[in-house]
Amino acid sequence: MIYTCTLNPAIDLFIETKHLKPEVVNRTNSYDIQPNGKGVNVSFILKQLGVDNTALGVGGGFTSEFIEKSLRDQGIKTDFTHIDGISRINVFTRVIETDTEYKEVNNGPIVSSKKLEDFLQKISQLKIGDKLVVSGSFSKGIDPEVIIKIAQMAQQQQFDLVIDTSYPEVKAAVKYRPFLLKPNNEELLSWFDKEDSNDLSTLVKYSKQLIQQGAKNILLSIGSKGALFVNQEQVIFGNAPKIKVVNTACSGDTMLGTFLAGMEQKLSLADNLQRSIAAASSTAATAGLTDFNDVKELMKQIKIEQLEG
Amino acid sequence: MIYTCTLNPAIDLFIETKHLKPEVVNRTNSYDIQPNGKGVNVSFILKQLGVDNTALGVGGGFTSEFIEKSLRDQGIKTDFTHIDGISRINVFTRVIETDTEYKEVNNGPIVSSKKLEDFLQKISQLKIGDKLVVSGSFSKGIDPEVIIKIAQMAQQQQFDLVIDTSYPEVKAAVKYRPFLLKPNNEELLSWFDKEDSNDLSTLVKYSKQLIQQGAKNILLSIGSKGALFVNQEQVIFGNAPKIKVVNTACSGDTMLGTFLAGMEQKLSLADNLQRSIAAASSTAATAGLTDFNDVKELMKQIKIEQLEG
Structure with missing residues (x-):
């Protein structure tokens, strides 16, 4: 089984507006709401090409529920670790008059060490023949060094680890043969x-x-x-x-x-x-x-x- | 029973950011997510003061679910009419560096005439001794003239109608003795x-x-x-x-x-x-x-x- 993993999932809110002026109510033209997160996207693409997979992640609140339901609606299995707090909504505002875009990217809720352990517990179940795709940035509370730990687990448990994250810690993970x-x-x-x-x-x-x-x-x-x-x-x-x-x-x-x-x-x-x-x-x-x-x-x-x- | 009614509920996303620059990723300081809608607020206030009430509304998707759950979590009954589409998320961005706020207010999904009928069907059940509070703007697809119709229903069914909406149609509703x-x-x-x-x-x-x-x-x-x-x-x-x-x-x-x-x-x-x-x-x-x-x-x-x- 291929597992994707999103450690800081997000909903993307795309807004189109004629103008964006301070201190007044800007009534917008339209909006679109999309589930996002790099691992979530990999899951969608795999499934579109007919490849069954399971989406793992660490998320909370009604926003994470929406992301998970969106995955399941496409036939993708989900097994998220649920935290307190509400997974973030990022906002992308396209302003027609000036042909510009404003990108607001929020931090996301804090993950406790207990919840991180719960997540790693799921990873500890993976075995030879499995693939785990770790994508994107990690929530507050998750030290980027966790990628080194996951790489060690991959080597020990003999599952295939795929890494798509920009943290410098990736370099130290390389010796565990991702x-x-x-x-x-x-x-x-x-x-x-x-x-x-x-x-x-x-x-x-x-x-x-x-x-x-x-x-x-x-x-x-x-x-x-x-x-x-x-x-x-x-x-x-x-x-x-x-x-x-x-x-x-x-x-x-x-x-x-x-x-x-x-x-x-x-x-x-x-x-x-x-x-x-x-x-x-x-x-x-x-x-x-x-x-x-x-x-x-x-x-x-x-x-x-x-x-x- | 007091009934409140929100015909275009919203989630408010409050973002605080140091700066908001075009075409770059603005990583924000913090965000807060709140259920909103004028009728929803009236329900919260009534309940805070110990007055039981039921929140009616016309909403859709996971955002409306969040609003309804937030009401129920406070012990407020809900009886929303559910539509296709996803109720809107409005965005309020406070920019620290310039001490300004950007308010983005979205339109909300379109309500079909069938769904409006379903909503009015609920109103037709109200009777003497009931109060209905109609607050705020109406979703696309709901003609502001509906306030006149509701006022007529109030007079016929002898429930007390409370109106807090700015549409000029309110004036034509006045003869039905709200x-x-x-x-x-x-x-x-x-x-x-x-x-x-x-x-x-x-x-x-x-x-x-x-x-x-x-x-x-x-x-x-x-x-x-x-x-x-x-x-x-x-x-x-x-x-x-x-x-x-x-x-x-x-x-x-x-x-x-x-x-x-x-x-x-x-x-x-x-x-x-x-x-x-x-x-x-x-x-x-x-x-x-x-x-x-x-x-x-x-x-x-x-x-x-x-x-x-």
């Missing part, structure tokens, strides 16, 4: 205290360092440039198709979910990378997650190159 | 196409016109000046105490709820008006609704004058 890391270029280079860059040879170099240190596979998204896949045997690269970007927020989650689904479905690495880049691009070209309708068409624009191996 | 209207000075004068004013003699004049046209009682809030009570027999006025205003949003609802509770509790009109103004002022001096702790103290600052009768 199955896959999915940074973007900026995250990868920040782990090596380097300036952001999208230079392929630089990105290959540092990806290979992570492989040497223990990571089994790296899936690296490079924004509008495309993506790299790196492991012991090979380095492959795919360019990104040309699209009109609407919102890139969930692109990385889409790429990861699609790639993991492709692994389950035994696609070749090249085909899998090609489909994953196309799906990520499709998500970037829509307001929410891709519906995969244009993915076949986008794939035609993507060429996969074997750089090494 | 029990109480609770406008503020601006609303009252707008019904007579007059400029806003807080001049007492002007406000008494137009209040008495509504009484002549059929309204049985008028409770008129006049912002920081105080409040008037007008009926066939008398006109009484109370000044407002001096307070440090935090948020006046729920003051009118507090005044109305307190006044209706005072009627149930057979307070004298003068005592009731005094307590109602104090409670409204207390709410204006706090972030949410008053807890009534400072109401006795605030009452000392309020003098009730018999202007007529």
Whole structure:
């Protein structure tokens, strides 16, 4: 079973308004409410591609209930650890008159050490053949070092750990041989205290360092440039198709979910990378997650190159 | 039984942030989530003063569920008409650096004529001895003329109708002899196409016109000046105490709820008006609704004058 895990889930409230003026009542044009959280998105994508999975998470209140129900409505199993407090609502306000967006990202409630233990108790049940995807930032009260502990548990229990979080602690987790890391270029280079860059040879170099240190596979998204896949045997690269970007927020989650689904479905690495880049691009070209309708068409624009191996 | 009714309930999301800049992620300091809606507030106030009541409303989705659960958690009965769509989340962002507030008020989902009929079916069950409080704006799909229909039903079924909504249709409802209207000075004068004013003699004049046209009682809030009570027999006025205003949003609802509770509790009109103004002022001096702790103290600052009768 594939398990996703969201340690600070959120509801996204998208508001469209003509103007946003201080101290007056701004009556808006419209709003949209979406369940969010990077692990939640990976669950949705996996399920869209027909791959059963279970969403784990740490959340509270009616907002977390909404997120969990949204998952179950799609046929995804949920097993959240429930905390006091109300999981956050993030607000994205698009202002028509000035063509700007205001993004308000809230912190989320505090997780007690007892609740963190309850969550880790669930992880302790995972076993060989299982995959756990840990995505996104962690709630207040959850030390980023927990990713090192989870990596240790993965090695001991022999389940496959997939990490998509930008904390520097990821580097210390690498020695426990996580199955896959999915940074973007900026995250990868920040782990090596380097300036952001999208230079392929630089990105290959540092990806290979992570492989040497223990990571089994790296899936690296490079924004509008495309993506790299790196492991012991090979380095492959795919360019990104040309699209009109609407919102890139969930692109990385889409790429990861699609790639993991492709692994389950035994696609070749090249085909899998090609489909994953196309799906990520499709998500970037829509307001929410891709519906995969244009993915076949986008794939035609993507060429996969074997750089090494 | 007293029934309150909220035809466009909302959740209020209060965000505090250091700054609110366009096109970047603004990580905020804190957030608070509150159930809202003018009828919902009246229900909370009535219950705080020990008066049982039932909250009616027209709402949908997990946000309406949260509002209804918040009411039931306080021991208030609920009987909402459930619609498709998700009841709105309004956003109030306080920006520390500039000491400003951005208020984003959303529209709410559309109510079908079928659902409006379902709601009116509930109203058709009310009978002599019942009171119905209709507060706030109506959802899309609900024509403001429905207030005239409800007023007719009140007269036929002999229940007491209390109206706190600013629609001009209120004036046409007056001939069906509603029990109480609770406008503020601006609303009252707008019904007579007059400029806003807080001049007492002007406000008494137009209040008495509504009484002549059929309204049985008028409770008129006049912002920081105080409040008037007008009926066939008398006109009484109370000044407002001096307070440090935090948020006046729920003051009118507090005044109305307190006044209706005072009627149930057979307070004298003068005592009731005094307590109602104090409670409204207390709410204006706090972030949410008053807890009534400072109401006795605030009452000392309020003098009730018999202007007529």
